[in-house]
Amino acid sequence: MRLALDEATAAVQGGDVPVGAVVLAPDGTTVLAAGHNEREAGGDPTAHAEVLALRRAAAALGAWRLAGCTLVVTLEPCTMCAGAIQQSRVDRLVYGARDEKAGAAGSLWDLLRDRRLNHRPEVIEGVLAEECARLLTAFFRDR
Numbered sequence: 001m002r003l004a005l006d007e008a009t010a011a012v013q014g015g016d017v018p019v020g021a022v023v024l025a026p027d028g029t030t031v032l033a034a035g036h037n038e039r040e041a042g043g044d045p046t047a048h049a050e051v052l053a054l055r056r057a058a059a060a061l062g063a064w065r066l067a068g069c070t071l072v073v074t075l076e077p078c079t080m081c082a083g084a085i086q087q088s089r090v091d092r093l094v095y096g097a098r099d100e101k102a103g104a105a106g107s108l109w110d111l112l113r114d115r116r117l118n119h120r121p122e123v124i125e126g127v128l129a130e131e132c133a134r135l136l137t138a139f140f141r142d143r
């Protein structure tokens, strides 16, 4: 999560909301990929931290299936990212702050634990949540 927080901080330089993500290999310690929001920087509506990190992890592994991997992200994923997480087959999602306005991993929706879906990763929330939320609060206050 510390690495994800560093990524989140980097997003601000491009004018993006500070959200950062890392993908850990099945060993739980090797960092396969990282990403931060680049929607403003890249003019891409899908360039959320999670999507970029998942794409880079798949490229690093040479396969789309990220079974055994863990995605760590500073903010609860939105519906698009929860969908991407589900599609990637990661085993575990770890996130920091809840997103009460758009979260799809427990707040507004709980897509990843929907029993109708065939792949349901483990979800661990609240890791360094205050630090993750503080970055976001500071970003929006400065705007």
Ligand SMILES: [Zn+2]
Pocket: 048, 050, 077, 078, 079, 080, 081, 082
């Ligand atoms: Zn998202």
